[in-house]
Amino acid sequence: MYIKKVSLENYRNYEKIEVDFDKNVNLILGENAQGKTNLIESIYMASFGKSFRTSKDREVICFDKDYCRIKVDYFKYDDEGTVEIYIGKDGKKGIKADGIHVKRVSQLVENILCVIFSPEDLKIVKEEPSKRRSFIDRELCQLRVKYMDSLSRYKKILLQRNTYLKEKNPDKNIIKVWDEQLLNTGTDIIKDRKEFISKINIISGEIHNKITDGKEKLVISYDPDISEEGTEDEIKKRFSKILEESLNKDIYSGSTSRGPHKDDMKITVDGKDARKYCSQGQQRTAALSLKLAEIFLIKEEKEESPVLLLDDVLSELDSERQKFLINSLDDVQVFITATEIPDEVMKSLPGGKVLNVKKGSLI
Structure with missing residues (x-):
């Protein structure tokens, strides 16, 4: 499976943005605190119904706004699908999968298969x-x-x-x-x-x-x-x-x-x-x-590959482990956030898309 497009409104530091993604590799580059992780966090939320960074939904709403919306279009099992999430500061939260309201998170998780790998995961052991x-x-x-x-x-x-x-x-x-x-x-x-x-x-x-x-x-x-x-x-x-x-x-x-x-x-x-x-x-x-x-x-x-979200994790691994990770990802759509990508890793990556993020905008 792969993510086709993400549309955000009043989400974190994104007032309004629509991003199309490559089905193989997506490099999301920029300095710290510019919004790189926010993009992949929105994909994670569409998969699990919650953030991997906070337990409070209202924290993902853009400052001084009353609500936020997330829309993720994906392709899986030779078919297209959409997950939409609305979160209000008043505590209201609504989730739709293919236009149908989802009443329980267990009805959501089978839509977008997703694995997150962040520096926190290196502490599992x-x-x-x-x-x-x-x-x-x-x-x-x-x-x-x-x-x-x-x-x-x-x-x-x-x-x-x-x-x-x-x-x-x-x-x-x-x-x-x-x-x-x-x-x-x-x-x-x-x-x-x-x-x-x-x-x-x-x-x-x-x-x-x-x-x-x-x-x-x-x-x-x-x-x-x-x-x-x-x-x-x-x-x-x-x-x-x-x-x-x-x-x-x-x-x-x-x-x-x-x-x-x-x-x-x-x-x-x-x-x-x-x-x-x-x-x-x-x-x-x-x-x-x-x-x-x-x-x-x-x-x-599941007889389907999940989407892999690599959140600033490459810098935590040495070159050998970086190469092993990248070379293990055949048929997996990968999102990589980083301030920069080493030349050695860039050479080992298949063709993809590079997104440069600055202050909640793509440049």
Whole structure:
């Protein structure tokens, strides 16, 4: 698939702009704070319904304006499609896919397949578990609509349970009602994460082997808070027992201490914990392998290539990893934001389009 055109109105520092893109490579160049990332952020929003930079929708509205609009035209499965998003400062938000109102984000994510790779993603390996959970969830939400629904329900139930736990003298029988709901959605999440990590382990391991010329072995494994072993019923019984054993602690602390919201993903290189014992270069190679594995897994499961958004990430990689990344992207539309592109990388890029951005305008 590829993005054909983006139209923005009152979005970030763009008052009104319409941009046609090349189906292969799009270089978006300019100094910092000129609007390069804003362009690819709008594509991401059309894919996921939210920004990768902020959790507050109103922050994407142009200063002193009451609303913003995003329209993204794309081509996928030999057909054309359009996603439109309206965001108002009054909190109103509307999303349309091919002119039809989208009521749930899970109805949106299958339209535009998109992978973002930014300097933040290079921290997946070494930072806290929440970064790795976000990596897992973002990918799975694109691959399986059912997973996004399960995750959304789980988070709502968890919030309700945690809110009630903070009340004075909470009734344990009422808490158990939420526990039953957590068991069902939580078990579904555990099963999907287990399968996803098993697949991403194989693909990222093969990529990592190529990057390192077979000198290092990358292994990705699931580190669940509730063991994923056994049947669905066995996982539920285990989860139920743990919630029961943790109840007094949860009431005391006012939060749910156990469950998939505490999951992690282990990353090892040659048997060593990459977070603790690997060099920065090794950590970045592992992160690059994971991000490329995302692309190949989407291709495999959706039979369509996603769009890749490279947000100022090339400058964070050495020349060898830059070349490997670029050479791995056959049949993938790429958007690259940067202040400048090294000549060596430019030579390895197929033909494309160069967009120079200055103060929210193309020059």
